[in-house]
Amino acid sequence: MKKNLPYIAFAAPALIVYVIFAIVPIFLSLLLSFTNFDGFGANYKFIGFQNYATALHDDRFFYSIQVTLLITVVSCFLINLFALLFAIVLNNLRKLKGFYRTIIFYPQVLSFVVVGFIWTYIYNYNDGAINFIFGKLGLESWMQDWLGDSGIVVFSVTLVIIWQSVGFYTVIYLANLQTVPGEVLEAATIDGANRFQKFKNVLFPLMSPAFTINWILCFISGLKTYDVVKVMTDGGPGFKTETIAFNIISQAFVANKQGYGSALAMLLFVFVAIVSVIQVVYLRKREVEL
Amino acid sequence: MKKKWTLLLASTMLLSMLAACGSGTNEQSKENSQETEDTKKTEETMEIKWFRQEVGSTRNKEFYKKIEDKFHELHPNIKVVGVANSSNLTVSEFLKTSLASGDMPDVVTMQSADEFGKANALLEIPDHIANLLADPEFGRTGGKLYTMPYKTDVIGVFYNKKVFADLDLSVPKTWAEFTDAANKIKEAKLTPLSTSGKDSWVLGMGGLWPLVGAEALNNNTDYPKQRASDELTFQDDVFKSALNKFKDWNQNGYFGKGVLGMNYQQATEQFTSGKAAMYIMGSWIAGSDLPNLKPDFEVGFFPLPSDKGVLGYMTKGTEGWSVSATSEHKEEALEFVKFLFEDKEVYTSLLQAEGAFSTTKEPVTYEMNEYGQAIMQGIEGIQPYPLPGFGLGETAWAPGIDSYLFKILQNIIAGADVNKEIEAADQEWSRLAN
Numbered sequence: 171m172k173k174n175l176p177y178i179a180f181a182a183p184a185l186i187v188y189v190i191f192a193i194v195p196i197f198l199s200l201l202l203s204f205t206n207f208d209g210f211g212a213n214y215k216f217i218g219f220q221n222y223a224t225a226l227h228d229d230r231f232f233y234s235i236q237v238t239l240l241i242t243v244v245s246c247f248l249i250n251l252f253a254l255l256f257a258i259v260l261n262n263l264r265k266l267k268g269f270y271r272t273i274i275f276y277p278q279v280l281s282f283v284v285v286g287f288i289w290t291y292i293y294n295y296n297d298g299a300i301n302f303i304f305g306k307l308g309l310e311s312w313m314q315d316w317l318g319d320s321g322i323v324v325f326s327v328t329l330v331i332i333w334q335s336v337g338f339y340t341v342i343y344l345a346n347l348q349t350v351p352g353e354v355l356e357a358a359t360i361d362g363a364n365r366f367q368k369f370k371n372v373l374f375p376l377m378s379p380a381f382t383i384n385w386i387l388c389f390i391s392g393l394k395t396y397d398v399v400k401v402m403t404d405g406g407p408g409f410k411t412e413t414i415a416f417n418i419i420s421q422a423f424v425a426n427k428q429g430y431g432s433a434l435a436m437l438l439f440v441f442v443a444i445v446s447v448i449q450v451v452y453l454r455k456r457e458v459e460l
Numbered sequence: 461m462k463k464k465w466t467l468l469l470a471s472t473m474l475l476s477m478l479a480a481c482g483s484g485t486n487e488q489s490k491e492n493s494q495e496t497e498d499t500k501k502t503e504e505t506m507e508i509k510w511f512r513q514e515v516g517s518t519r520n521k522e523f524y525k526k527i528e529d530k531f532h533e534l535h536p537n538i539k540v541v542g543v544a545n546s547s548n549l550t551v552s553e554f555l556k557t558s559l560a561s562g563d564m565p566d567v568v569t570m571q572s573a574d575e576f577g578k579a580n581a582l583l584e585i586p587d588h589i590a591n592l593l594a595d596p597e598f599g600r601t602g603g604k605l606y607t608m609p610y611k612t613d614v615i616g617v618f619y620n621k622k623v624f625a626d627l628d629l630s631v632p633k634t635w636a637e638f639t640d641a642a643n644k645i646k647e648a649k650l651t652p653l654s655t656s657g658k659d660s661w662v663l664g665m666g667g668l669w670p671l672v673g674a675e676a677l678n679n680n681t682d683y684p685k686q687r688a689s690d691e692l693t694f695q696d697d698v699f700k701s702a703l704n705k706f707k708d709w710n711q712n713g714y715f716g717k718g719v720l721g722m723n724y725q726q727a728t729e730q731f732t733s734g735k736a737a738m739y740i741m742g743s744w745i746a747g748s749d750l751p752n753l754k755p756d757f758e759v760g761f762f763p764l765p766s767d768k769g770v771l772g773y774m775t776k777g778t779e780g781w782s783v784s785a786t787s788e789h790k791e792e793a794l795e796f797v798k799f800l801f802e803d804k805e806v807y808t809s810l811l812q813a814e815g816a817f818s819t820t821k822e823p824v825t826y827e828m829n830e831y832g833q834a835i836m837q838g839i840e841g842i843q844p845y846p847l848p849g850f851g852l853g854e855t856a857w858a859p860g861i862d863s864y865l866f867k868i869l870q871n872i873i874a875g876a877d878v879n880k881e882i883e884a885a886d887q888e889w890s891r892l893a894n
Binding site: 283318 | 548549552553556557559560575576579580581657658659660716717718719720721722723726730735859860863864867868870871873874876891892
């Protein structure tokens with residue numbers, strides 16, 4: 171105990187803030203999830219596991235899980251792919267390094283609300299930039315109602331998430347890349363490894379700490395997707411782009427079912443926890459150290 | 461040895477941090493005492509928070525600042541602090557979250573007085589203020605008035621007079637004439653009806669609600685009330701045929717292409733730039749910034765006709781000023797609400813900014829722009845009818861059902877089956893109402 175005192179002392183202020191603003195609300199939410207609270211106080215009662223039972227038969231909720239997983243998996247896969255690519259290219263650039271780094275990181279500076287708003291104009295059917303370019307190129311058949319067509323709207327939103335986030339993940343890869351010692355790569359070159367072999371057998375394994383962090387951060391933020399959907403589609407058309415987080419907010423503040431919304435939030439919480447733990451355990455195993 | 465040093469360092473830092481906190485508190489308390497002295501000087505200045513919507517350049521911060529300052533001049537001990545909704549939540553969502561966090565402003569713009577009133581979140585408006593209204597009995601919930609409706613909006617069809625003249629169209633007086641005009645506009649390669657599928661409330665305001673209203677006037681004027689009391693459901697002919705007519709508009713291509721990706725601003729621009737010939741909207745566009753207005757653009761207005769003809773025009777008078785039940789300065793807040801009605805200059809400016817019509821016992825008029833004048837001409841000699849779905853008191857529909865119905869409209873544009881959507885809507889109603 172005595173030995174740990176300094177650590178406890180250092181952690182205490184942050185821990186107290188964390189407990190008050192994160193742990194306590196989670197427990198309050200857990201309590202609320204067993205009630206039929208409508209958000210206005212006064213009359214509500216404990217209804218046991220009824221909210222959870224309802225959730226199991228709620229098609230809209232299950233659909234929102236599908237949408238969320240689709241957005242998360244597709245965006246995380248592509249974000250990591252592009253971020254890794256950009257990081258390697260940036261690392262090897264001789265000129266204008268700062269310029270390109272700024273360009274790639276720039277969208278990250280803007281909030282999702284701003285980004286989403288800009289993209290609704292780019293996606294507009296009649297005078298949006300994308301359809302305009304297709305029209306000018308004579309590719310009329312490629313022109314789409316990007317935010318209105320139920321079949322593609324989820325991907326339109328995912329693209330914006332990728333565009334906005336890729337810069338952040340690039341920076342993490344870049345930081346990791348710069349710690350890879352030149353000798354190791356040099357040794358591989360001497361051993362006769364080609365570029366791809368060097369990447370696959372030397373570079374990528376050494377970058378796995380960054381990959382672990384990036385994948386998990388990306389996955390968690392994907393599962394929480396809300397603001398970009400709220401701004402770009404408001405969950406629509408219909409319920410086609412409703413994510414879990416969006417569904418929770420709608421239940422709690424639009425439909426006045428805060429008890430039910432809390433139950434859904436608890437399910438999301440458990441889901442994110444399980445997925446994160448599995449991923450951390452798996453990804454940590456394959457990390458290598460010099 | 462090393463450990464001792466670490467411990468010493470850690471405790472010193474912790475102490476210095478605590479000391480820093482301490483001095484902070486001291487300074488703060490000094491400031492506080494300073495404030496108390498100041499307050500004493502101005503005979504206990506108190507602050508009341510006023511939540512209102514900041515929209516475009518007509519209803520911006522400066523616009524409200526003038527009102528806030530004027531009140532402060534008349535009541536030097538009360539300072540009104542404006543609160544704006546800087547999030548992208550709707551007014552009702554914003555108020556619910558502020559209520560949940562115990563931070564509801566004292567005076568608020570209220571669009572769902574019924575819901576908030578029943579939850580005891582609002583103060584009952586006393587008679588001496590209620591009597592400023594032309595109809596103090598309007599919109600009471602269980603006999604109690606929770607909001608002071610300050611404006612009446614008129615909802616109907618705005619049309620481009622030039623397009624109508626070019627195509628030799630007259631103002632439609634029946635449903636058949638309306639459909640006929642829309643078809644001719646479509647043949648002329650223009651969008652007949654501008655609307656926004658992305659901001660789905662526009663589909664409701666510029667589609668479903670006026671359609672339900674016209675059907676109700678045509679078949680059963682009590683439908684909104686009977687739906688509210690569960691006497692009738694969405695399966696009723698009034699609602700069903702309104703929804704089918706909406707579906708037909710979309711299937712006949714009246715909305716044009718890409719409607720689900722279009723937002724409210726874009727829909728408005730489509731009309732003002734002459735690409736769309738008609739736009740079903742509320743009188744508030746008269747008070748808002750209108751983009752791309754062409755010099756030869758001339759606007760007209762007519763109420764949406766039903767099968768039997770124009771039987772009324774839609775009005776929406778449910779938005780008002782309310783006082784939070786948790787306000788610490790209830791008397792002052794009520795005084796401010798009274799001021800918003802009694803001060804002619806302030807009241808007129810509020811109406812003008814929204815292109816709205818007055819609700820006071822003594823009607824207030826002002827010089828209207830071309831949109832307002834078009835509305836005045838369009839509704840002459842026609843009786844008003846309250847927009848269904850936006851009622852107060854016994855005509856109030858289940859809270860949250862409007863958002864759900866807007867989603868259904870998007871589904872229908874995307875090709876969903878009307879009957880299935882109606883079934884789902886009835887199920888959602890019973891879930892929301894219980």
